Amino acid sequence: MSTDVVSARRRRTLFIYVGYLVALMLFFGPVLFMLWSAFRTHLDITSTPLDVTSALSADNFVRVFDRFDFGRYIVNSVIIAGGSTALGLLFGAPAAYVIVLRQWSGLAFVMLLARMAPGVMFVLPFFIFSVAVGAPSNTALNYTVLVLAHVVITLPLCIWLLVPFFESVPASLDEAAMIDGATIGARFIKVALPLVAPGLAVAVTLSFVFSWNYFLFALALSNNDTIPLPAIAFTFIGEGQSDYGGLMAASTLISLPALVLATTAQRWLVRGLTAGAVK
Amino acid sequence: MPAVSTGPPRARGSGTSRGRSRRRLALRQRRHQSSAQARLKGTTWLFAPAFLVTGVVVLLPIGYTFWLSVSDRQPDGSNAGFLGAANITRMFDDPLFWQSLRVTMFLFILCLIVETILGVALGYLLSVDVRGRRAFQAAMLIPAITAQVAVGLLWLLIYDPSLGVANRLLGSLGIDPVVWLGDPDIAPWSIALVDIWQWTPFMALIIAAGIRSLPSDPFEAAGIDGASGWRKAWHIGLPLLAPVLTVAMLLRTVDLIRFFDTIYVMTQGGPVNSTNALNVYGYRSAFVNQDASYAATLQLALFVLVLLVAAAFTWARRRFSVEY
Numbered sequence: 001m002s003t004d005v006v007s008a009r010r011r012r013t014l015f016i017y018v019g020y021l022v023a024l025m026l027f028f029g030p031v032l033f034m035l036w037s038a039f040r041t042h043l044d045i046t047s048t049p050l051d052v053t054s055a056l057s058a059d060n061f062v063r064v065f066d067r068f069d070f071g072r073y074i075v076n077s078v079i080i081a082g083g084s085t086a087l088g089l090l091f092g093a094p095a096a097y098v099i100v101l102r103q104w105s106g107l108a109f110v111m112l113l114a115r116m117a118p119g120v121m122f123v124l125p126f127f128i129f130s131v132a133v134g135a136p137s138n139t140a141l142n143y144t145v146l147v148l149a150h151v152v153i154t155l156p157l158c159i160w161l162l163v164p165f166f167e168s169v170p171a172s173l174d175e176a177a178m179i180d181g182a183t184i185g186a187r188f189i190k191v192a193l194p195l196v197a198p199g200l201a202v203a204v205t206l207s208f209v210f211s212w213n214y215f216l217f218a219l220a221l222s223n224n225d226t227i228p229l230p231a232i233a234f235t236f237i238g239e240g241q242s243d244y245g246g247l248m249a250a251s252t253l254i255s256l257p258a259l260v261l262a263t264t265a266q267r268w269l270v271r272g273l274t275a276g277a278v279k
Numbered sequence: 280m281p282a283v284s285t286g287p288p289r290a291r292g293s294g295t296s297r298g299r300s301r302r303r304l305a306l307r308q309r310r311h312q313s314s315a316q317a318r319l320k321g322t323t324w325l326f327a328p329a330f331l332v333t334g335v336v337v338l339l340p341i342g343y344t345f346w347l348s349v350s351d352r353q354p355d356g357s358n359a360g361f362l363g364a365a366n367i368t369r370m371f372d373d374p375l376f377w378q379s380l381r382v383t384m385f386l387f388i389l390c391l392i393v394e395t396i397l398g399v400a401l402g403y404l405l406s407v408d409v410r411g412r413r414a415f416q417a418a419m420l421i422p423a424i425t426a427q428v429a430v431g432l433l434w435l436l437i438y439d440p441s442l443g444v445a446n447r448l449l450g451s452l453g454i455d456p457v458v459w460l461g462d463p464d465i466a467p468w469s470i471a472l473v474d475i476w477q478w479t480p481f482m483a484l485i486i487a488a489g490i491r492s493l494p495s496d497p498f499e500a501a502g503i504d505g506a507s508g509w510r511k512a513w514h515i516g517l518p519l520l521a522p523v524l525t526v527a528m529l530l531r532t533v534d535l536i537r538f539f540d541t542i543y544v545m546t547q548g549g550p551v552n553s554t555n556a557l558n559v560y561g562y563r564s565a566f567v568n569q570d571a572s573y574a575a576t577l578q579l580a581l582f583v584l585v586l587l588v589a590a591a592f593t594w595a596r597r598r599f600s601v602e603y
Contacts, residue, residue, distance in 0.1 A: 012407075019404040020415050027401075027480050028418040031425065033444065034433045046442035087332070095329030098322045114337045116585050118537045120562045121578040124347070124571060125340035131356070152336050155329065174318060184321035213426035215540050220566060230428040234544060237435065244436050251429035258424040266417045269424070270484055 034255070037248040045244045060249035068232070070253070077228035081212040083147035088154025088207050093200065096162035097188050101174075114156040119216045122152050127220050135221075142226045149217040154207040161206060165199030166192060202268045209257050229254045341582075347575035354569040366576040376577065378552055379560040383584075385467055386556060387535040390474045395528055397475070398482030399520075405487035416484070423481040431544025434473045435460075438545075460546055463553035470554050473541050478534075482527050489523030490516070522596065529592045536585050557581045 037045045038061070044054040064070050098104070126149045135141040169192055177191045193200070218231035233250045261269060348366055351359035370376050405416055422430070437444050438459035446456040459469040497515045506514070539558040542548060548555035548563060555563075558581055565574035 013409055016404055016407050016409050019401075020411070023401055023404060023480075024415070024418060027422055027476065030433060030437065030476065031421050033437075034429070037436070045436070046439075049442075049444045049447055091329040091332050094325035098326040101322060102319060113341070114333070116533050116582070116589060117337075117341060118558050118561070118578055118581050118585070119539065120558060120565065120574070121344050121582060122336070122340045123562075124565050124574060124578065125343040127565075128343075128356075128571065148336055151332060152340075155332060155336070159329070171318075178318060184325065188325060209424055213424070213428075215426070215428050215544075216562075219543075230426050233428050233432060237432065237544070244439075244442070247432050247436065251426075251432045254426045254429045258426065259421065262417050262420040262424060266413065266420065269420060270416070270488070 031255075034248050034251055037245065038252040040245055042243050042245045045248070060245040061253075063243075064246050064249050064253075068236075070250075072225075073227060073229050073232045074253070076222075076226055077212055077230075079143060080146045080150055080218070080226075080228050081208050083143070084150030084154045084211045085204055085207040087147065087151050088158040089200065089203055091151075092155050092158030092203070093162055093193070093196075094188060096159045097166050097192055099159065099163055100166040100169075112156075114152060115160070119152075119214075122149065123216055123220045126217070130221055136223050139223075139225045142221070142223050146217060146221055146226060146228075149221055150211045150214060152217075153214055154211050157207050157210060158203045161203045162196065162199050165196040165202075169195045198268070201265075205261055205265055205268065209261055212257050213254075344575045344578055347572050348579050350572060352571040354571075362572070366573055369573065370576050370580060375552065375555070375560065376557075376580075379555045379557045379577075382467060382553070382555055383536060383538065383557040383581075386471055386474070386538050387532065389468075389471050390478070390535055391528060391531055393471075393475050394479045394482050394531060395524065397479045398486050398527065399524075401479060401483035402486030402490060405483055406490035416487075419480040419483065422477045423484075425477075427477075427540035428544055430473065430477055431541050434476075434541075435545055438469060461550055463551045466546055466550060466553050470542055470545065473545070474535070474538070477541075478531060482531060485527040485530070486520065486523060489520050489527075493519050525592060525596045529589060529596075532588055532592060533585055536588060537581065557584070 033049075037049075039056040039058065040054055041057075041059070044051070048054060126145060130136065130142070130145040133141060133145075135145045173191055173195075174187055177187045182191070212228075213230065215230040215234070218228045219234060222228065222231055229250075233247075233254055236247055236250055349362055349364070351362045351365075353359060401419070405412070405419065436442075440446065440456060440458055440461065443459075445459060449455070449457065457465060460466050493516065497519070498511050501511050501515055537558050538556045539562065542554050542556055542559050543562065546554045548559045557577065561574050561577040561581060564570045564577055568574075
């Protein structure tokens with residue numbers, strides 16, 4: 001009887017591992033192929049795509065930095081993703097705190113609208129506005145417009161992610177601080193914020209990656225000086241057909257924050273991606 | 280003689296224990312209410328910046344889009360004024376609009392069904408505690424958080440008609456090469472495959488979290504009654520999982536109806552508009568055809584579609600959710 005149970009469990013474990021193998025080949029295989037191709041020559045990738053014995057080198061990366069101003073694009077991406085994340089958190093954290101305190105669903109609803117509205121709906125008004133203020137020809141203004149546009153992504157995300165964290169802070173702590181005479185600002189900064197520190201980390205990392213990845217706003221709103229990685233990679237496609245190695249190196253560079261995140265902050269990421277879906 | 284006497288002595292009569300406790304309760308409630316009120320004092324200032332920013336970057340653009348859709352903006356930036364519903368009638372008479380709606384619905388339904396079915400299977404794998412589960416989960420996370428542009432470029436290479444991996448693999452099986460993105464009959468399926476690849480693991484992660492939070496009692500009871508594993512999964516697991524499934528499907532639905540990035544990177548709506556989803560059509564109307572007012576109308580139609588489908592989902596969830 002008990003050996004039956006053991007062998008049934010063994011069989012199930014084996015079944016799971018076979019499933020792992022299939023799933024890894026299907027879903028992780030292409031990512032691996034991208035990373036691997038980034039270190040191979042165009043000729044190798046296209047003539048013997050799955051030959052594991054072909055030579056590896058970092059030439060593709062050297063070339064994209066050499067021929068294109070890749071350092072600049074990375075800096076642009078950092079400015080835009082970093083700026084919009086900072087603003088999203090700066091406005092979003094107090095808002096999430098108040099939403100929980102007031103048990104307010106009105107703003108949550110507006111956030112849901114922002115989550116559901118198609119991006120082009122924002123990019124068109126933003127584009128018209130940016131042309132009206134002369135942003136296409138002014139680098140500082142252009143960065144500002146891009147950061148503000150990305151706040152459309154980061155602010156709802158920060159609030160959405162932070163509300164459950166603030167909900168888990170016991171109300172008695174807030175009351176106690178109030179009885180001790182703490183102002184609302186002190187209660188927020190000194191009592192609530194330290195307790196939601198993990199939530200802040202989740203919000204920062206996810207906002208940064210989502211903003212970094214976002215393609216549409218950069219495509220429509222940036223100029224030659226402010227263009228970030230995803231938008232510039234799009235313009236490579238034309239030349240790509242003759243240089244898949246360089247294209248995969250560019251893709252790898254764009255994917256870097258996400259890859260780092262998936263391996264280091266996995267638990268938070270699962271929680272953030274599934275926020276609201278599962279209690 | 281009460282053991283502890285607090286406060287001033289009260290007049291006889293009103294001091295029955297019931298009356299006293301009721302008054303005390305009322306007092307406590309009032310105190311509680313006032314403390315709840317006091318806790319909210321000054322919160323406006325914490326909230327105002329987010330409110331303002333939301334107004335400027337979210338509500339104002341939505342409102343402006345609405346204005347664009349009922350007016351006649353020219354490519355040179357001037358506006359010829361109020362048009363009323365002219366753009367909407369134009370949209371209903373526009374065969375390209377109906378075509379793009381068909382593409383959107385095709386991608387939405389195909390991807391949602393496949394992602395849900397595969398997501399349940401993969402979600403089961405992700406839910407079982409075996410050694411290496413975390414590492415496996417990390418690998419499964421990567422497609423969903425990889426930038427869409429990188430995903431698009433990667434699949435352009437895989438789909439390359441003469442040089443790509445896909446046709447080489449087919450070739451080694453003796454199958455003729457497929458024109459993945461160049462054939463209007465095949466391109467929508469190729470695009471759907473990319474989305475399924477990218478988002479099935481995401482569905483699976485949500486479903487796995489749902490499976491892991493299921494109560495074990497019903498399964499044990501059914502096991503004692505002699506139900507097989509499959510029967511347990513189908514008759515107990517799936518109904519219990521329905522709320523999580525609908526939320527996961529809703530999240531995908533909202534994104535699928537707004538399908539844009541992958542298409543724009545890989546085909547820009549072509550060939551012959553076969554992948555010209557509504558969102559892509561809206562973007563091209565604005566930035567390629569320079570027709571802002573009509574683009575705004577298409578975007579509003581898309582927004583309404585998203586809201587309608589989301590509302591239908593929410594309704595179905597309330598209607599069919601079973602309490603256990």
